[in-house]
Amino acid sequence: MAEGSVGTCPQVFVVDSQANYVTVHSGKKPRWARVGQRFLLLMVGLALFGLVVEGCFIYSLYKKTQEFSLCKSHPLCQNMSNSQTSGQQGGTMSQVGPKESNEIPTVRPHLEQVQQRPFAQLIGSNNPIGANNVVQWEHKVGDTITYNMGYENGQLLVEKDGYYYLYSKVTLNAVEECLLIEHMVMKNTSAYDKSIELMQSKSFRCRTPKPSTAKASDGEDLWNSFLAGIFHLRSGDKIFVMLKNIHKLLPGPAENLMGAFMIFPGNMQQ
Numbered sequence: 185m186a187e188g189s190v191g192t193c194p195q196v197f198v199v200d201s202q203a204n205y206v207t208v209h210s211g212k213k214p215r216w217a218r219v220g221q222r223f224l225l226l227m228v229g230l231a232l233f234g235l236v237v238e239g240c241f242i243y244s245l246y247k248k249t250q251e252f253s254l255c256k257s258h259p260l261c262q263n264m265s266n267s268q269t270s271g272q273q274g275g276t277m278s279q280v281g282p283k284e285s286n287e288i289p290t291v292r293p294h295l296e297q298v299q300q301r302p303f304a305q306l307i308g309s310n311n312p313i314g315a316n317n318v319v320q321w322e323h324k325v326g327d328t329i330t331y332n333m334g335y336e337n338g339q340l341l342v343e344k345d346g347y348y349y350l351y352s353k354v355t356l357n358a359v360e361e362c363l364l365i366e367h368m369v370m371k372n373t374s375a376y377d378k379s380i381e382l383m384q385s386k387s388f389r390c391r392t393p394k395p396s397t398a399k400a401s402d403g404e405d406l407w408n409s410f411l412a413g414i415f416h417l418r419s420g421d422k423i424f425v426m427l428k429n430i431h432k433l434l435p436g437p438a439e440n441l442m443g444a445f446m447i448f449p450g451n452m453q454q
Contacts, residue, residue, distance in 0.1 A: 301446040302332035302344055308440030312433050314338045319354065319425040319433065319440070326437055333444065339372070339422040340442070346449040350382065351412040352425050355439035356432045358407045362390040366428035367409040373421045382423075383411040406434065416451065 306321035307328050314320045314337065322328055323335040334341030342348070352369050369383040389407050417423070425442055427433060433440070 300332065301346075301449065302342075302348075303443070303445030304330040304333040304335070304340055305441065305443035306330075306335070306340070307437035308435060309437075310435045312435055312440065313430050317426045317428060317430045319427055319430065319442070321440075321442055322437065336422075339424040340444055342417045342421040342423065343419055344446065344449065345418050345451060346416070346446045347414055347452070348417050348444045348446050349412070349414050350423060350444045351410070351441070352383075352443075353408065353410045353439075353441045354425070354427055355434045355436075356389075356407050356409070356427075356429070357404050357434050358389045358432060359405050362388060363429060363432065365389050365407065365409065365432075366426075367411060368426045369411050369413075370424050370426055371415075371417070371421055372424070373418065382415055383413050385409045385411055414447065 304323075305328060306323050307326055309320045309322045312320050318338045320338045321335070323330055330340075332343055334343065350369060352367070354367055356363075356365055358365065365385075365387050367385040368381055370379045371382050372379050387409075423444060
C-alpha cells in the first residue's frame with residue numbers, strides 16, 4: 185500500500201461487561217400463583233359455608249332440646265311417654281293386662297282424686313264417757329271435721345277403701361297412788377265378730393311425789409298417751425278408742441284428740 189493513500193478507518197464496538205441488566209416485568213402473574221390464589225379463596229368460602237351450616241344445626245338442636253325439656257315437665261307428655269314405653273315392652277303381637285284407653289289423660293282426674301281423699305279430726309267432749317269404755321267425741325263444733333267419713337256413738341265410719349293414718353291422744357288425771365292405764369285404738373269390721381285391736385298403750389302409773397317446796401297440790405296429776413299408725417281399712421269399718429279407767433279421763437277439746445286421713449286409696453297388694 186502506498187503511504188500517501190488514505191485508508192478507511194475500521195469501526196470499533198466496545199462491549200462493557202460490567203453493565204447492569206434491568207429485567208422488565210411483563211404485567212402478568214405466573215400461572216401457578218393465579219391457581220393458588222383461586223384455591224385459597226375457594227377454601228375460605230367452603231370454611232365460611234361450613235360454619236353457617238354448623239350454626240344452623242346447633243340452633244335446630246337447641247330448639248328441639250328446649251321443646252323436649254318443656255314437654256318432659258308436663259304431666260301430659262309424661263303419661264304419653266309412659267304408655268309408649270309400656271307398649272314397646274309388651275311387643276306388637278301380644279298384649280298383657282287390660283287394654284289401655286285411647287283417651288288423652290289430663291291432670292284434673294289426679295287432682296280430683298287427691299282432693300276427695302277422706303279425713304277426719306275429732307276433739308274431746310265434755311261428756312267423754314261412753315258404754316263399754318268407748319270414748320265419746322265432738323264432731324260438729326270447734327276444729328272438728330269429717331270429710332267422706334261418718335261418725336256415730338264415738339266411732340269413725342270408713343266410707344272408702346285405702347290406707348289410713350290413725351292417731352289418738354288422751355289425757356288422764358292419775359291422782360291415785362297407783363293406777364293401771366290402758367289406751368287402745370280398735371276396729372270393728374264385718375269380716376270378724378269381735379273388735380280388733382289396732383294399737384295399744386299400757387302402763388302402770390303411780391302418783392308423782394311433789395317436792396317439799398312446791399305449792400299445795402290442786403288434785404291433778406296429769407298423764408298423756410298418744411298412739412299413731414298406718415292401717416288398711418275397708419268401707420264399712422268402724423274405728424274407735426277404748427280407755428280403761430275412763431272415769432279418769434280429763435274432759436276438754438284440747439286434752440283429747442282422735443283423727444284419720446287416707447294416704448293411699450285402694451289396696452297396694454292387688
